[in-house]
Amino acid sequence: MHIKGDSLEELFDQAFKDKTDEEKEAIKQKYANKRTVVEAEERIEEVAKDILKHYKEYIYPNGFKAQIVCVSREACVKYYNALNKHMKDIIGEELECKIIFSGSNNDEPYLREHHTTKEEQKDILKSFKKKTTESKLCFLIVKDMLLTGFDAPIEQVMYLDRPLKEHSLLQAIARVNRTCGDGKKCGYVVDYYGVLDFLEEALAIFDKDELGKPMDSMGSLYDEMLSYRENVMRMFTGVDHNDIDALVKVIEPEDKRVEFEVAYKKFVGAVEALMPGHVSCDIQNDVKWVSYIRAAAKVRFTPEKKLDIADCGEKVKALISEHLTSNGVIGWIEPITLFEDDFESKIESQASDEAVASSMEHAIKNVINLKIDENPVFYTSLFEKLQQILEETKNDWIEKKARLKEFIDREMEKGEQSKADELKLSKKEFAFFETVREVLEGGNEDTSDVVKEDRVEYIGNETIELAKEISKEFDKNMREEWYIMGWTENPTKYSQIEQKVYMFLVSKMVKLRQWFGADVINKIKQLKESMMKLAKIHYKDLES
Incomplete structure (x- = not known):
């Protein structure tokens, strides 16, 4: 709400130099107030364009919606007109806006045009709460209504252009704070009025320990993101950043994988909240790099699970998908499961004996984990044999690779079926046979x-x-x-x-x-x- 010109007083005096001091004061009281400035059509048009740009870059990619809070009903209509005027040019498609405010029989025609009954308001809110793929009503424009008691998790951003204080301010902030699936990493409040000057005043009437921290500035979130970035990058200090086998080996221990996963999610979650305006190319490259490591680790250690980035927001998801595809990763970072026809060629395509042996070990372990409930005795026995091989070949990757290949051929691919066939049992009968035999051999x-x-x-x-x-x-x-x-x-x-x-x-x-x-x-x-x-x-x- 900056005033154009070097000095408001100088401009005022020039415009009304023929008026007395009393007349000047009366004019100031009536016209030169904050509301008049806020409602200026030129200003609202500029703010509306900024809202559309912000919405397109930060909110719409993840499928969320927006609320605009205006200083007056007149301002609501001006915002409605400005948004529709610039919608196609900025967003690229015609999204819907609706105004909800209290009407009066004495209203001017341009206000009466936006009067709605209670039933119509219910329909508007029902449409607003639907996904963007189901309803293109993406903007609700209000003055006082829907600031409190309105529950719409799909609303991620509130654009404030009116004074709010104390309870009203905190309740308005809470509107965008409702969780909504994995994609909603945060809510946004964009302040065009200067409302946040009143935030400390609003918090003063509450117990801060109970209230917590209702809002972070984008600047402080950026600092947090840098801290999360440092935490995840530090795990690979001293390792060649181009050696995927060495990088994956860092997080081979299960506790390290858990630590990495937690650090990774915090980092990409913060990046998602900041994108696109506060994220440099260097940071985006780091997101791509750690996502590459994560994809390779999932293949190595949990091959039964497909590569899944559904827990990322849409902006980060697009970044990762594009990177993995452009680097040809999708071709080989797919789950390598034990009984595929090309298991051996996929395994051998990895860079080192250590990587091959490690992939074989985890592929075997995953099969055992998946099947152990179906035949606990047989697969527990296999696990014990595997552990013995791993212990005996602890420091010899070539020997480990050879022993594991023999183990897969002899025990994993044919073991259960051949033993069942030998006993003339079905695989289901064989599972019960093993259980009964174990109890019998245990005796008393x-x-x-x-x-x-x-x-x-x-x-x-x-x-x-x-x-x-x-x-x-x-x-x-x-x-x-x-x-x-x-x-x-x-x-x-x-x-x-x-x-x-x-x-x-x-x-x-x-x-x-x-x-x-x-x-x-x-x-x-x-x-x-x-x-x-x-x-x-x-x-x-x-x-x-």
Whole structure:
């Protein structure tokens, strides 16, 4: 609201030099006040163009909306006209504006044109709260209404051009502070009036400890962003910034990956809030660089997850996507999962033996993590074998790579299926076989050594045959007799099947007593629990 001219007093005296001092004072009181300046059409047109530019760059890319708070109803109409006048030129498309204010029967025609009934206002607010893809109503223009008690998370920015103080000021700020999905990193208040001069005064009537910090200036957010940037960049100090293998190795330990992920999200979140006006090319390049590392790390350590930047805002997302695509990264930074036809060629395309071995190790671990609930005994055994290989080849990457390749070929790709085929079991039956066999071979840990020695003759073929018998009959009963639709979610149905499983195992008590002795009932209960846990995975529905 700067006045054009070197001195308002000089301009005033020149314009009214023929008036008396009393007449000059009367003119000042009536016309030379702040509201008159605020409502000046030339000023409103300039502010409206600035609003459209800010909205286009900061708010619209993420799909959020805006509220404009004016000093008077007359100013509301002037803003409405100015926004529509420049909308297409600045935004590039025709977005909608609506005015909501209280009307009077004595209003001039240009005000009556924007009168709305309560029902019409409800429809306007309903449309405003929709996504920008569903409704192009992006600007609400108000004087007093909708500053308090109005809940619209999709509103991210409030353009203030009227005086607000104390409760009204803080409640207006709160309007843009409502969370709305991952894309809304902050709310913005753009002050054209000088309202923020009253912020400290507004805060003085509240307990600051309870209130917290209602608003940050863009300058202080910029300083925070620099701090977040330093935190994430510091993790790679001393590492060649062009060596992706070395960079990824820095965050190989799980605690380091968590630390990196937290630092990364804070950094890109702050950049998202500041873009585009406060973010230099250097900072944008750092966002691209750490995002590249993050993408490579996800492939290395969590290959079952696709590259996902949905947790970034649209402005940062566009920056990252463009960079990854232009650098040809999408071609190879895709999840490398163990059973792909080209797994070996993808792995071998990485730069070093260490990188290849590391990728193989994490690909194996991810398969085990995904499948361990389906066959806990078998995959726990595989994990123990993997750990032994890793321990024995700790400092020899070439040997580790060779051993892991052999492990994948022998144990991972064919192991479970070949063992099931060898026993003439389906993979589902094999999972239960392994569980039953483990319990049988555990026997009764509390029995004497003499009893244990007597039981040794049963551990071998007898164990295998009984485990096969139980797992096959269990599978047949579940599919043909016991299954009840929805049993895993319904406690009553679950109990019915649990009772059937228990009675089925009790029917095998004579045989089981050879393994468990006097502790047979407790062991049957243990076996029932293990089998029910597996059944919830394998027989949730008959198609699974």
